[in-house]
Amino acid sequence: MTRYFNTVVVALSLVVLFGGPAFLGRGVLNDIWNVAFAVVLASIWNILGGLAGQVSFGYSAFLGIGAYATVLLSHQGWNAYATIPVGVVLAALFSVLIGLPTFRLRGPYFTIATIGISEAVRVFAQGMTFTGGSSGKRMPGSYGAFLYKLLPGVSRGLAVFLENYYAMLLLAVLVIVVVWVIQNTRFGLALSAIKQDIDAAEALGINATAYKVWAHALSAALMAVAGSLYVVAFQYVAPNSVFAFSMSLQIVLMPVIGGVGTLIGPIIGGVVFGYLQIKLLSIPALQSSNLFIYGLLLVLVMLFEPGGILGLVKRALRPLSRGRAREEVRNVA
Amino acid sequence: MAELLSITVNAIFMAGLYAAMSFGLALIYGVMKIINLAHAGVIMLGAFFSFTLFQYAHIDPFVSIIVAFPVFSALGMALHRYVVSRLPESGNTPAVQSLLLLFGVWLMLQNLGYYVWGSDTQSVLTTYTLKSVKLGPITVGIPILLMFLVGVVTFIILNQVMTKTYLGKAIRAVTQNRQAALLVGINARKIAMIAFGIGTGLAGVSGSMMSALYAFTPDFGRNFLLKAFCIIVLGGMESLSGVAVGALVVALAEAYVARYLVSNVFQDAITFALLVVALVVMPQGLPGLSAQLGRYFRTKEVARS
Numbered sequence: 001m002t003r004y005f006n007t008v009v010v011a012l013s014l015v016v017l018f019g020g021p022a023f024l025g026r027g028v029l030n031d032i033w034n035v036a037f038a039v040v041l042a043s044i045w046n047i048l049g050g051l052a053g054q055v056s057f058g059y060s061a062f063l064g065i066g067a068y069a070t071v072l073l074s075h076q077g078w079n080a081y082a083t084i085p086v087g088v089v090l091a092a093l094f095s096v097l098i099g100l101p102t103f104r105l106r107g108p109y110f111t112i113a114t115i116g117i118s119e120a121v122r123v124f125a126q127g128m129t130f131t132g133g134s135s136g137k138r139m140p141g142s143y144g145a146f147l148y149k150l151l152p153g154v155s156r157g158l159a160v161f162l163e164n165y166y167a168m169l170l171l172a173v174l175v176i177v178v179v180w181v182i183q184n185t186r187f188g189l190a191l192s193a194i195k196q197d198i199d200a201a202e203a204l205g206i207n208a209t210a211y212k213v214w215a216h217a218l219s220a221a222l223m224a225v226a227g228s229l230y231v232v233a234f235q236y237v238a239p240n241s242v243f244a245f246s247m248s249l250q251i252v253l254m255p256v257i258g259g260v261g262t263l264i265g266p267i268i269g270g271v272v273f274g275y276l277q278i279k280l281l282s283i284p285a286l287q288s289s290n291l292f293i294y295g296l297l298l299v300l301v302m303l304f305e306p307g308g309i310l311g312l313v314k315r316a317l318r319p320l321s322r323g324r325a326r327e328e329v330r331n332v333a
Numbered sequence: 334m335a336e337l338l339s340i341t342v343n344a345i346f347m348a349g350l351y352a353a354m355s356f357g358l359a360l361i362y363g364v365m366k367i368i369n370l371a372h373a374g375v376i377m378l379g380a381f382f383s384f385t386l387f388q389y390a391h392i393d394p395f396v397s398i399i400v401a402f403p404v405f406s407a408l409g410m411a412l413h414r415y416v417v418s419r420l421p422e423s424g425n426t427p428a429v430q431s432l433l434l435l436f437g438v439w440l441m442l443q444n445l446g447y448y449v450w451g452s453d454t455q456s457v458l459t460t461y462t463l464k465s466v467k468l469g470p471i472t473v474g475i476p477i478l479l480m481f482l483v484g485v486v487t488f489i490i491l492n493q494v495m496t497k498t499y500l501g502k503a504i505r506a507v508t509q510n511r512q513a514a515l516l517v518g519i520n521a522r523k524i525a526m527i528a529f530g531i532g533t534g535l536a537g538v539s540g541s542m543m544s545a546l547y548a549f550t551p552d553f554g555r556n557f558l559l560k561a562f563c564i565i566v567l568g569g570m571e572s573l574s575g576v577a578v579g580a581l582v583v584a585l586a587e588a589y590v591a592r593y594l595v596s597n598v599f600q601d602a603i604t605f606a607l608l609v610v611a612l613v614v615m616p617q618g619l620p621g622l623s624a625q626l627g628r629y630f631r632t633k634e635v636a637r638s
Binding site (some may be wrong): 256 | 367535599
């Protein structure tokens with residue numbers, strides 16, 4: 001029954017999301033893009049941060065690498081979507097480079113090291129000329145638009161938008177499928193073992209460092225794709241946007257709020273956070289207190305429900321089943 | 334040569350400030366084994382605290398630190414009592430949970446800063462801010478000199494408290510072994526609260542005096558948090574003298590690398606790189622490294638004989 005219900009929900013939402021452009025306005029589509037982007041970021045972080053329990057504040061670096069690969073190669077005349085593999089390879093290589101030394105660290109030490117790395121990358125990017133320094137870089141005027149040639153009735157601007165919309169949705173589906181596959185294979189079991197007790201995992205013959213490096217590289221590669229799509233959508237990138245500390249923070253915040261280490265948690269976190277952010281930014285009175293709200297959410301989640309929103313829902317549902325069980329016990333007695 | 338001397342002396346004075354802002358972090362880590370990310374927020378609040386006092390009452394930043402210490406200690410104790418102590422016990426390995434919790438506190442403090450003082454860059458311009466004194470061939474800015482003095486005084490007082498008083502001994506006992514401290518009748522929870530208070534107070538003091546040297550916004554403090562963390566890692570996480578040595582190493586490394594190797598733009602990147610290297614290469618800090626070296630040479634001697 002539940003399985004049937006889940007399938008229906010997933011199928012319906014896929015139909016709405018992918019068929020959306022046929023009946024939804026541009027504003028709503030834009031919101032959907034933003035929420036999908038948030039879900040993508042949250043789910044990618046969840047691979048290393050949730051499944052393997054390695055909390056990293058360094059993911060903005062990979063997002064930035066993807067974004068900059070796309071911008072810089074587009075200026076060389078590349079098609080924006082053809083630049084994605086380049087960003088993917090660079091991000092994966094960089095993730096291995098920083099992963100090999102830092103994965104020797106455990107728990108908070110690893111986390112602090114990743115804060116150091118992401119800040120070093122930001123300072124470096126701001127100091128270099130090829131990134132455009134603090135003022136950033138703009139996409140060249142003409143890029144992408146496969147759909148433009150295929151659909152004669154669609155204007156160029158809309159074609160560019162739709163391309164990016166579908167690309168982001170496909171990425172979201174891909175990332176969720178990747179997480180699901182990881183969870184249901186040996187790889188996921190190994191990550192889960194590392195999360196629970198790294199010493200015990202290594203005693204059982206799991207090469208913890210290798211698994212962590214692979215998970216890091218995989219998530220870095222996916223993050224670079226997200227970065228490429230991000231820059232195509234906003235047509236502009238600066239060290240202060242993609243490499244910013246607030247970006248790293250946001251990436252961590254979403255899965256933590258939703259519920260780390262699960263498939264659904266980061267999706268919930270991404271949807272709630274992405275939607276909240278859109279709504280918060282449209283209310284002037286709340287614009288200046290977004291940090292406060294994020295901080296408060298983090299404190300509340302950590303103090304009262306480390307399982308996030310998903311944990312809260314589970315806890316809310318638990319008394320029902322416990323009550324039923326108690327009733328049954330009473331009936332038997 | 335004169336330039337090298339000048340850079341070195343200035344870096345040593347700078348280390349006084351670096352040490353002052355790192356003591357609190359080391360103290361809290363020692364007792365509770367948590368990394369207080371809210372430290373950065375408190376440094377920022379300290380800067381705005383003395384900014385406000387300076388603006389409305391014309392109180393010098395170096396005088397306002399006397400008020401800042403009790404105020405921020407109280408804030409720290411309240412924070413521990415009502416927020417941090419509610420976390421489940423994490424044992425001897427610091428949990429990521431506490432890290433994220435204090436991160437949340439930091440964000441709230443930061444937003445409070447934006448709310449109260451706006452996002453403009455502020456500074457405290459005292460009569461001596463831009464003045465400097467000549468010590469022979471070397472020129473040192475007066476604010477840096479004063480910060481060095483505060484750092485040294487803090488170190489001396491802390492050292493006395495830690496070795497001479499019951500409170501200090503209790504703090505060191507809990508740092509070394511919480512279970513054993515509980516067994517001999519130390520109220521570890523209370524000690525943790527006081528240590529958190531002192532640590533937060535020290536962060537407030539260092540932020541307060543930093544306002545005399547740096548321009549600041551509510552985003553102020555993040556770089557200093559990472560520097561402080563680098564320092565306590567180098568210093569072996571828990572010892573006060575380790576912090577002093579770590580501060581010296583960071584200050585000197587920054588000054589030399591920025592002068593002789595790369596441009597000023599990357600100065601902050603140096604600390605972050607140093608942090609990662611320190612964490613990876615010598616997780617026990619400099620004391621651990623020297624112990625290791627000692628062992629290495631001793632075994633060599635044994636092998637020779």
